[in-house]
Every structure is written in structure tokens, then in C-alpha cells.
Amino acid sequence: MATTVVAGAAALRAGLAPPIGCVTESPEFRGHGLPGFGHLVFGGHDVTSTPLTKRAEELTRSGVIPPPLAELVRPALDAADSEIRPGATEGGPQGAVARRLIGDLAEFRERRGLARVIVINVSSTEPPAAPDPAHLSLEALERALEGDIPVLPPSSLYAYAALSAGCPYVDFTPSTGARLPALDELARRRGLPYAGSDAKTGETLVKTALAPMFAVRGLAVRSWSGTNLLGGGDGATLADPAAGESKLISKDRALAEILGHPVEGRTHIDNVPHLGDWKTAWDHITFDGFLGVRMSMQFTWQGCDSALAAPLVLDLARLMARAHERGVAGPVAEFGFFFKDPVGSDEHRLHAQYETLRQWLGE
Secondary structure, eight states: OHHHHHHHHHHHHTTSSOOTTOGGGSGGGTTSOOOOGGGOOOOEEESSOOOHHHHHHHHHHTTSSOHHHHHHTHHHHHHHHTTEEEOSOOOSOHHHHHHHHHHHHHHHHHHTTOSOOOEEEOSOOOOOOOOOGGGGOHHHHHHHTTSSSOOSOHHHHHHHHHHHTTOOEEEOSSSOTTOSHHHHHHHHHHTOEEEOSOBOOSHHHHHHHHHHHHHHTTOEEEEEEEEEEEOHHHHHHHTSHHHHHHHHHHHHHHHHHHHSSOOBOOEEEEEOGGGTTEEEEEEEEEEEOGGGOEEEEEEEEEEEHHHHHHHHHHHHHHHHHHHHHHTOOEEOGGGGGGBSSOTTOOOOOHHHHHHHHHHHHHO
16 A cells, blocks of 8 residues: 555656545645645655565566556655665564654654645554553553563554654554553644544445435335455455454444444455455445335455555645644544544545534634
8 A cells, every 4th residue: 555655656757647536636725835746755664675666577477557657656665765764573662663753753754844744554454452541641651661571562663753753644545543541642742643444445434424324215125235255465464364354343333333233244354365456345235115014235346455545645735734744732523534433523424424524614
């Protein structure tokens, strides 16, 4: 996904591709002070050393990045590669790891002369974090971080480092990230916005657009079952039941909120390595109509995961920069339009979320 983001931004900057899928490029979002694609500089942390150009070659073979484009954006990929630092893999107190990450972020911002750095978590999904007393307050957390026992999952450690370095933070995955009381306290204390979690790019996007139709027409949904087939790194990660549980929780939460009652059925995720970066979702819905007549609906969604997600990463980077510029602190509930499990909001209806986002930007 990160490779597609960097390659896509370079293509947009050079006018080599239209901004299809970028919400912030629609007419209603222009002219509101969002940074242009030419103002974005990329860096990051990674636990692997595979160059972005090698990842781009894989994406080209799978039909995600067109071959001519891959060569044209190679300088941008090399430039981003030079700004990638080792991720949080070493042992020892997490406080020491966090200080290294904080230093990397501060050095990147200062050396490149950046107005701000937005940290977006696009790493593999984690299992739900076990509760810990250290999560309840910033003072307790910072004390615990100096011990030898890890108290934060990796996503939350990166969130702590980002916020401590003065960087807004976005959870693009369903991992815990900034969703801890201690990290919310840190964000508010530092006057920083954060948003998440778990971007909706496929099946759940359709759910949050379709479920309100049943609700407003008074059609009683009785069951909603789904099967997701996907490969690549995401498929391999979600094959682990513990990691997959985070995703399933966020995917299934919207329905009950929109419909006002729980329904039978749930979502299933199957790892099919041969599919690579492509995914297929099949959903089966049963509902009652007038006089209790039983009816059903089915839909199939097929798409490329990174191509669906990349424009949203660019959107969120630009919007979060605007939120930071405005002095927003704490969760940005108005960004719920992008997420399956939006922090700071119980609104899941896609159209309502869009209107909220549009109004926020226009303020």
C-alpha cells in the first residue's frame, strides 16, 4: 500500500494519471487550503529492508502499477526509500525505542524543512491489545515504558512516538494505535489531532452505503453474511485468528449501528495467496418486506486492495494537515467517512459521514 501511495503521488504530481479515487480532488473539496500533491514528502519506518522499487516491480507484475509508469516514478520511489528508517523491532525498554522513533521523526521534519509531519499507520493488522493499567493515564504509561516488559502493541508505540514528536497520527488499520486513554491525553496535551480506525475500501464501504437504504425504507434486515477472499501480506496476516479478530470486529460493527438492531450472520476472511493484492467479497442479505414477505439480495465486490486504499491515504494526509493547521486536538470525528470503526463518532452511514466531512472542511 505504501509503495502505491508514493508511486501514485508522484504520478499525480507529474500529471501522469488522473486523481481517480481521491475524495479531496472532487470539486466540493478544492479551494480549502489543502496541501497539493507537490508539497508532500514521504518517509517512514519499516521492519523489512525491501526497496520500494522492488515492491513496485511486484505491483507491476500483478497489474497494479502500469509498466511505463513504474519506470517514470522510480526517482520518487528511490527518494522515499532514502527516508525509511528501521522500525521498532529491537528489545529493551519501549521508552528507548520510542525515543529513537521520535528522533527520526524530528530529524526528518527539520532536515527537509517541513511545516508538519503526518504519521499514518499502514502496517499489518495486530491482535486486539490486552488491557493494562498503564494505558489509563499518560503518567502511568511513561513510567511503564521504562520497564523491561512491553506495555504497548507496536501500533500504539508508534502512535506514542508520533504524538510525542508533535505529529498528528492516523490509524489506517484496526490495530489499537492511538485508541488508549493515555494516548488521547497525550494528543490533547500536545494539541494534536488523531483519526482512525480501519479504512473502509471495499465490502464495508458498500455496507455503509447500502444498509441505510434498508433502514430508511423500513425493510427489516434479518441476516447479513459475508465472505472475503484475499491474498498478499494482508491475507497472510489475517489468516492468524488473533490478528483477524481485530478486522472482523471493525467490519461487523457498522451494521447494528446503522440498522438499530443486531442481525444474524457475520463476516469470514479467507487467505487465498494466489489472489495477491486483489480481493473479492461476496455478501448475502435476507430481509422482510410488506406482510412479512421474505426476500434476499447478494452482491460481489472485486478490487485491488492497494489501489483502493492509496488515494485515501493521500486524502487523509492532506486533511490531517488541515486539521493540524487549524489547531484541532484529540480525535477528528469528522474523518469517520474513511473508517469502519471511526474514533469519536457512532455515525456509520456513508452519506451522513460525507456531509459531516464536507461541512467540516467548509468551516
